Amino acid sequence: MARFSPIGDVLWPRTAPASEITQALQGDEDCEVCIVGGGYCGLHTALDLAQQGRKVVLLEGEEIGFGGSGRNAGHCTPTFHHHALQNLRDMLGARRADRLIALQLEAADRIGEIVRHHQIDCEWVQNGYVMCASSPRKLTALKARRDSYNAAGQSTRLADTDEVRALTGMEGQYGGWVHPGGAHLNPMGLSRGLARAARGHGARLFVNTPVTGAARSGALWQVTTPTGRVHADRVIFATGAYTRGGWPGLDRSFRIMRVMVAATRPVPEATDVLPANVTAHDGRGNILVYKRDEFGRIVASMFPRLRQSRASMLDLMTRRLRFHHPGLPDPLGWECIWTGELDMQQRTIPRLYRLDEGAVAVTGLSGRGVPTGYTVGKILADWANDKAEGDLALPLEPLAPAPPYMAFAPQIALRVYEIGDRIIEWRDGQPRRP
Template identity: 55%
Template sequence: MPRKFSEFKDTLWYATAPQAPDTAPLQGEVKADVCIVGAGYSGLTTALELARQGVSVVLLEREEIGFGGSGRNAGHCTPTFTHYSLPELRKVLGAPWAERLIQRQTRANDKVGAMIARYDIDCEWEQNGYVQGALFPSHLKTLQGHMAAYNAVGARTRMLDRDEVRAVTGSSRFYGGWFHEEAGGLNALAYSRGLGRAVIAEGGRIFTGSGVTGCTRENRAWVVRTPQGSVRAEKVIYTTGAYTVAGWPKLDQSFRIMRVFVAATQPLSQASQAVVLPRRTTIQDGRGDIYVYKYNRENRIVASMFPMGARGQDPAFTRQVLSDRLRWLHPDLREDLRWEFFWYGELDMQRRTVPRLYGLAPGVVAMTGLSGRGVPTGSMIGGILSDWAMGVAEKDLDLKLEPLSRQPLYMSIAPQMALRGYRLRDNLRARRQGAPLPPHA
């Protein structure tokens, strides 16, 4: 049975993004050097990289451009890793793969900004930095470790003391924070649609409403089939992530789905903007069970959390949690909050959630594992996938090619259990150090 994904048209981005470029379903057979499946950030940037080099590219999408995580995410663009520190990543990936991926990821926002400028993408791009706060004193040591590790590879980050973090974020709750000045934010769907227009401008072909039903080898070419047509190509790249439906056997078993929710308030008054993120940074409150928020162009607060118990299931209670947490972080906020948009997205979780490059067959690869840093990671991954398509030797790629693997059943509950563990850990640390707990902690 096909997976049922959360409603796409509920998102703030769907209500505010510029119109999508004109596309249509694939009819009949077409030929290309490379066929890409999935029109999210990864597929779009791969297509763009290849089209700019004169490669004939066809991009197939079951729904519409940005339908998956690339149109639903909260719009944060922070060029870091979420699940591993840099020393941990080096242990997980080993040499030379870790250093190559670190370099790509930490410079991803350079690429995002350059593409937005080059193709004049109207997507609310603001590069005002990211703050991870410390809600108890001992967290500062961890953040100092992040600062040292990221600065050592060329990132521009620094620590904020208590007065500085209040000036930047408007919150008096933090003992300090880690500030990444290269981070930014955007309208997630507007960016996707802008990349789509760029692909078409460079000569790439995009067919929407064209879900892939199969891919077979015929006469030294791959034939990728859709309900009303097919693409005959030398190479095929799957970039469907958590929104994978059929297309290749067992690809949808290489991850487990985890949901996240995002909500947006009404446009806030100037008085509220003066006490909540006065410098329009993105902020993560520093807890393992995260609360992260930023402004959009209309001065709405866009916040996201993971579902846990009634949070994320009961709409009224969830809105209350979001409001209570924001007011606790910003006690000077006096305006009544109305969460006018509320939506869900799906993440492709794995036991080792970093970008993964799977060799499916000679001339066919798939990529998954962007969860949590989709904007910068999806934007930089196109360079790696296009390198593969252009024939760069496997040993010289910036991701290691590995066989497709099935995720264990426990991954269906492991991410939720980890969140609960993070919450318990942070609560215990805060109590031991005399730090107040946020509401609903």
Template identity: 50%
Template sequence: MTKFSPFDETLWHATAVDAPDTGPLEGTVRTDICVVGGGYSGLTTAIELRRRGHEVVLLEAQEAGFGGSGRNAGHCTPTFSYLTLDDLRSHLGTERANRLIRRQTSGADMAAEYIRDFQISCEWKQNGYFQGALSPSRIARIRKKAESYASVGCPSGLVDAEEAKRLTGSERFFGGWLLRSGGHLNPLSYSRGLARAALQEGARIFTRSKVTKVERMGQRWHVKTDGGEVVADKVIMATGAYTDGGWKGLDKTFRIKKVILAATSPLPEDVRAQVIPFDGTMHDGRGDIFVYKYNREGRIVASMFPVGRRGRDLEYTRQMLMDRLRWLHPQVPEATTWDYYWTGELDMQRHTIPRLYGLGPGVLACTGLSGRGVPTGTMLGGILADWAEGTPEKDLPLPVERLHSAPAYMSMAPGLVLRWYGFQDNMAARRDGVELPPHA
């Protein structure tokens, strides 16, 4: 059995709403479509299919939100991780890329609709996403991003140093990019809310039901677990980074990238009025990202990728995270501690966009969300439901590919890229004569 990071050490496990009452599959059930995976992608697919009148059974090996959907940092930033919009058009072709761009950039609004329609209690706030410029020469780069996303209809713009300070409470930024559609939430509460929504819509959900085999018998697929099987016309595998068996080779289509997450002790109210007063998602703007936001208790939840000593040495990592936070926001009291520390797994792809794999007639898999889980997982439900309803592949926002393994270099590439980004940022800061962040 694949070993994943502990689930019960996360802030979200301690603070999320209760999970809906579900249990394991027993015996044989029949349905139109079987969805495997109880994260955002699988749950929104189940909801969309039920809304369109299809019978749906969803199988989850652990509990809804056990994977990245329940342990991520809770940011809902409806952008692409690394590729520019023009890069996407070159990679996918203009027409298909524009379809994907429309879906992804509306991902936070889609989440807001689910939360509103199903009255999901998940600490949702849609106050925006801020990416800063820590040196003057970085303004040009974020201006291009702001203009690019504005050109496709997003509420996106550049802010000057004064406005950046008003929004963030930090004097470190020379300006920034504000994407007003960004949001944040409690990711496990959102997962559990989507599971309740799927049940409310009439989907059948079986948890603690790990898929051991999927095989074709006659005209239908038999999705087997230790306790029973689902007989379905079509199957959608939406297990992401937490793929553990079910279909041979599917777990080789991506490379696992660890992420570090931590949550502080609650900050006093007067401090919260000075630190991130706009209460949105904060990105310090460096390529080796430091991203953070509040939860409902006034804890700052921060995330970074492990590189070198960071992530291996726990004491150093905690100190580095606090030093970075207090460098940006010296108003944070010295007595502040990291009350929670955990890790999670991302399913990284070379192009950092999801991939669809045709596994057989009537079987589709989706992996490779690459760290944009909340908006991407939310919007993927509509795409996977479109496929299940027979939308031609040429009309989907993503191509359907043959199953193939991610290149071997992907095991090392993300870490090398982060180091390169850090080097570039440090050089820019030195050229501009500005102070480097601690541990940069």
């Protein structure tokens, strides 16, 4: 049984331009690099290599953007989800980490350039990202975040309560961290646009073509599908959380964590919600992140607790929004509700696996896919171009299963964050928040 929510539940395929990639593989194809997976990682890699004149074939088991690249909440925040920048240097070594940090921090700007250059219709808006402080003491952590990102070349700032209200319309906040480089978009529009751009540069892309295996055949790799084969010098698996077969054990290198995304009906009358058209993060442990789409919908996301019903989660999301925006219409009118799947592992940064000579895989984007897909695409293109292993922005590791505790650790962490928020509210004498 598929664990993925139906793509038909998702807003983005309905409002994005139609996909131009509709052909399944039939017969044999020869190329230099075969990419498995039609999400951001695979598409950015295909576009980068095709622009360099490399012969590329990309195989997607469903449709372009079927996975997280077509169903995420539409935020492009060029930061790291869990780790402070110094943590990354401690983990990877300063030289490698600084390469990774540079790629990630420039990702939104580079994606914006790609969108403009290739005329990708994806509702791209780069008005900034605001991470709010839900208590006075959280401003200290945001100050440290500002200082570390600015030391790495960014121009971020702290905002006071009035500026946060002016940017987001949110009540009940104590200031926030403003990253001007943050953007938001229609994720499926970006996926389909990247695919069109890659094909325009000579890459051959095939959909409805699941990969059933890959094996050496002489000096080449033979990638097999139900309707054909691809013969390639190199193979890249970039299927992430939506991995189903293709390479033994790859689907065990991560554990799934779900995120719920919901979109309201268009509410142009709610003029106090995100008046500056930024992306907003409410600063809580179980974060509420939201934006407005081109048509005036509010699109919000949160992590559901284990076995929490969709109705209960939607009620919580509604109450959280109303806490910050008391003037929202009633009923709010949720138009689309869906879940996304995150490929979580213990380091919460992407993992690059050496499968065999000339074959690699990447998993573990862990919920920061729009900018990280660009970052990983650059790293995969470097690998395909024979960049020295020590100069890659991620280390090549042996494929290994995620530790058993990852089946429950993210949910425990979520609960700990929620309890921590309650303790801070109690200590600060705040009213209990939803």
